[in-house]
Amino acid sequence: MGVLTRYLERTMAQARYDLAGPGRFVGELPELGLRVEAEHLEAARQALREALEAWLLDALRSGLTPPGLEGGEDPVRSRFFALAGEMWRLVRETPAEAPKAQPPQPEPAKAQEAPKSKKVASVEEWLKGLGIQVVKKPQEEEEKEKVLTRLALFLGDRYPSLEKLYERLKQSLSTKRQFELSLSEASQEEIANSTQFCTMLKQYALLTSYHYKSEERRIRAKASTEGWVQNFLTGGWLERYVAEKVRKFLRSKNLPHEVAVGYQVALPNGDAMELDVLVRVGERVYWFETKTGDFQAHIAKYAGLKKVLGLSARESFLVLLGMDKTRAKELSALHGLTVVNQANFLEVFQEVLEGNAP
Numbered sequence: 001m002g003v004l005t006r007y008l009e010r011t012m013a014q015a016r017y018d019l020a021g022p023g024r025f026v027g028e029l030p031e032l033g034l035r036v037e038a039e040h041l042e043a044a045r046q047a048l049r050e051a052l053e054a055w056l057l058d059a060l061r062s063g064l065t066p067p068g069l070e071g072g073e074d075p076v077r078s079r080f081f082a083l084a085g086e087m088w089r090l091v092r093e094t095p096a097e098a099p100k101a102q103p104p105q106p107e108p109a110k111a112q113e114a115p116k117s118k119k120v121a122s123v124e125e126w127l128k129g130l131g132i133q134v135v136k137k138p139q140e141e142e143e144k145e146k147v148l149t150r151l152a153l154f155l156g157d158r159y160p161s162l163e164k165l166y167e168r169l170k171q172s173l174s175t176k177r178q179f180e181l182s183l184s185e186a187s188q189e190e191i192a193n194s195t196q197f198c199t200m201l202k203q204y205a206l207l208t209s210y211h212y213k214s215e216e217r218r219i220r221a222k223a224s225t226e227g228w229v230q231n232f233l234t235g236g237w238l239e240r241y242v243a244e245k246v247r248k249f250l251r252s253k254n255l256p257h258e259v260a261v262g263y264q265v266a267l268p269n270g271d272a273m274e275l276d277v278l279v280r281v282g283e284r285v286y287w288f289e290t291k292t293g294d295f296q297a298h299i300a301k302y303a304g305l306k307k308v309l310g311l312s313a314r315e316s317f318l319v320l321l322g323m324d325k326t327r328a329k330e331l332s333a334l335h336g337l338t339v340v341n342q343a344n345f346l347e348v349f350q351e352v353l354e355g356n357a358p
Helices: 002-012 041-061 075-101 123-129 142-157 159-175 188-203 227-252 299-309 325-335 345-355
Strands: 016-021 024-029 034-038 133-136 179-182 207-213 218-223 257-266 272-281 284-291 316-320 338-340
Touching: 002 041, 016 041, 024 041, 034 041, 123 133, 123 257, 123 272, 142 159, 142 188, 142 227, 159 179, 159 188, 159 218, 159 227, 188 207, 188 218, 218 227, 227 257, 227 272, 227 284, 227 345, 284 299, 284 345, 299 316, 299 325, 316 345, 325 338, 338 345
Parallel strands: 284 316, 316 338
Antiparallel strands: 016 024, 024 034, 133 257, 179 218, 207 218, 257 272, 272 284
């Protein structure tokens, strides 16, 4: 096992660590595509080592030689890989051979009967069972969907450095006028992300004009007045961001799932509502609502809707942009919802998911 120990130590020595924000440390091994976040440096280092060990195990299980472990001339290393390959071969073959040792069933007719799997209802069928009618589901062109999702991920993943730009952009949407933003006191990260995001928005015509004067470090821009652009920039992007991050997470865990976004529904009492994100994982359903601005007038309505949906507080999420974690916990206790922000909703969702695992 010294081969693995030396490889892990050598690879971890190449790790990079950065402070991404208050209480947010990032650990990376870019060459392997590994990235973790934690509340302090030591936790990030430990999480990154665990991610590396898992990655290495998967590589060996697949019969691949991880980069840095090549070199057939080393007899110790060659012997190790031969043993590892034989071990995984036995693991793969054992389940296939086991049934051969079982005696034939005395009742062939019964032996041929396969157990009936329980039918997993879709999100729409689940809503129908609650007496809720789906009135409309959003339909967008595939290419448009890809572009808007890419923009939402860029903004959501970099929100701390884009917060000032986003607030100025959102304010200007109501006036439909050009806005200005001074970056004279901004960090290089803020400047780079702000100018790149504006360039992307202009490229796809969500901004009708954009200029950056480097000598003044000042942005001048104007947003499009088209309705779908306004809806996306004022809040639709966060709904899309949450849905895509949840979808990617569930895919990475190989969990059967369905993600429904922006369903317009009619409640049993006839009230019209739009449900931002519904997520079905196996037999369970989770609900996410998102807000980029004032939420106070809506939170009581969400608490009532949670009861109509028959969901617990831990299955009902309210994602508030930039919300302080301490205040989020207080709001959760007061209103019977799981209040989170755009930075930690996925972590909390994973904890809930693991707690609900059978």
